[in-house]
Amino acid sequence: MPLVSVIIPNYNHAHCLEARIESVLAQSFSDFEMILLDDASADNSVAIIEKYRSHPKTTQVLLNSINTGSPFAQWQKGLASARGKWIWIAESDDIADPAFLETALGKLDQQPDASFFYSDAIYLAAENDHAPFQHYAVPKNRYFKTSRWTTDYAESGIGEINLCLKQACTVNNISSVVFRKSILDEAIKGTDTYRFHGDWFCLLKAASRGNILYSGKTLNQFRMKRDSLLKGDDKLQSQQEYFMILQWLMEQEFVSGKKELLDYFVINYCGYGLFADGPGYGRKLFRRYQAINPQLAGQVKSRLFRLKWSRKKRNPLF
Numbered sequence: 001m002p003l004v005s006v007i008i009p010n011y012n013h014a015h016c017l018e019a020r021i022e023s024v025l026a027q028s029f030s031d032f033e034m035i036l037l038d039d040a041s042a043d044n045s046v047a048i049i050e051k052y053r054s055h056p057k058t059t060q061v062l063l064n065s066i067n068t069g070s071p072f073a074q075w076q077k078g079l080a081s082a083r084g085k086w087i088w089i090a091e092s093d094d095i096a097d098p099a100f101l102e103t104a105l106g107k108l109d110q111q112p113d114a115s116f117f118y119s120d121a122i123y124l125a126a127e128n129d130h131a132p133f134q135h136y137a138v139p140k141n142r143y144f145k146t147s148r149w150t151t152d153y154a155e156s157g158i159g160e161i162n163l164c165l166k167q168a169c170t171v172n173n174i175s176s177v178v179f180r181k182s183i184l185d186e187a188i189k190g191t192d193t194y195r196f197h198g199d200w201f202c203l204l205k206a207a208s209r210g211n212i213l214y215s216g217k218t219l220n221q222f223r224m225k226r227d228s229l230l231k232g233d234d235k236l237q238s239q240q241e242y243f244m245i246l247q248w249l250m251e252q253e254f255v256s257g258k259k260e261l262l263d264y265f266v267i268n269y270c271g272y273g274l275f276a277d278g279p280g281y282g283r284k285l286f287r288r289y290q291a292i293n294p295q296l297a298g299q300v301k302s303r304l305f306r307l308k309w310s311r312k313k314r315n316p317l318f
Contacts, residue, residue, distance in 0.1 A: 001083050002031055004029070004033075004088060004105070005083060006090050007079065007082060007089045008020065008024065009037045010041065011092070012042060013045060014044045014047075016095075016223065017092050018051075020093065023096045027099075028098050028099055029105055032088075033084060034052075034055070035059060036058060036062070037078050039068055059083070062081065070198070071198070072188070072202070084181060086178050086181060088104075089175065090175050094175040094220060094221060094222040096219065097218070103119065114211045114212070115209050116178060116184075116207075116210075118171050118177045118212070119216075119219040120135060121136045121176045121218060137149035137216065139318070144163075144164055150216055153214050155211065155212050161255065168317035169197070170317070175220050175222060177203075196234075197245060236281075236288065239269065243265075243270050243292060243296070243297075244292060246262070250262070267307050267312055267315075272314055
């Protein structure tokens with residue numbers, strides 16, 4: 001049985017899929033299986049995946065005929081087939097350093113209470129795009145006024161949540177993470193109702209169940225995507241998901257500073273753009289909030305107006 005299961009979920013990334021798969025196969029740590037998934041891509045992704053069907057590391061090829069609409073549904077599907085003790089969800093448009101798994105397992109093997117490991121990452125800027133920064137550690141250190149992400153560290157998951165993870169998804173991206181499967185099996189539940197922020201929700205739940213290990217080495221590269229402002233139903237869905245994350249955080253006894261956290265979410269996530277987008281948008285959004293948690297929706301609404309008149313400026317990490 002392999003020690004690590006590498007899940008590669010793909011959708012329309014034919015242009016970089018082969019490089020992703022090859023970066024997995026080039027790992028210096030070799031005790032892993034590879035599970036390839038495609039969510040009904042419209043490009044030639046399936047043809048590329050088929051080239052690796054007979055590779056000795058490939059144990060499953062899972063192809064959807066209809067798109068699920070949620071990347072997190074693909075995570076769950078891959079996890080259901082995984083046999084390893086550790087799980088690496090290697091997104092199809094990213095690239096790993098050959099030492100990624102070796103570094104991760106070297107740390108995880110020494111920490112029986114670890115929920116997950118993650119490393120620093122660098123952006124792969126799209127052609128003709130300018131990346132605002134290269135190392136993911138840079139904006140995090142600046143925002144939280146620390147040098148925390150410059151070097152390796154170990155932290156209790158609850159400590160990590162209260163230090164930073166409750167305010168933003170400070171774990172670079174999911175490709176930089178290796179999870180303990182027994183933790184991920186529980187943490188991943190419910191993410192298939194998300195389209196945009198299920199990774200943050202999953203990481204929060206995983207962090208609450210154990211310790212976190214970090215490497216300051218840049219062992220992951222992920223592609224800088226062109227900025228696109230969410231509009232209409234996509235923006236509604238994104239803000240609804242932020243509200244769902246806020247609800248989870250407010251329900252946890254271990255989360256500190258809930259009043260300040262509520263204000264932070266209102267100004268940066270749940271209330272962002274409501275006045276600019278007009279009353280019609282606001283009514284639609286708050287109907288969604290009320291359907292999830294009427295009491296919390298009322299708290300968000302009252303704080304929104306108070307913070308609006310205080311002229312407090314939006315200041316998210318990303």
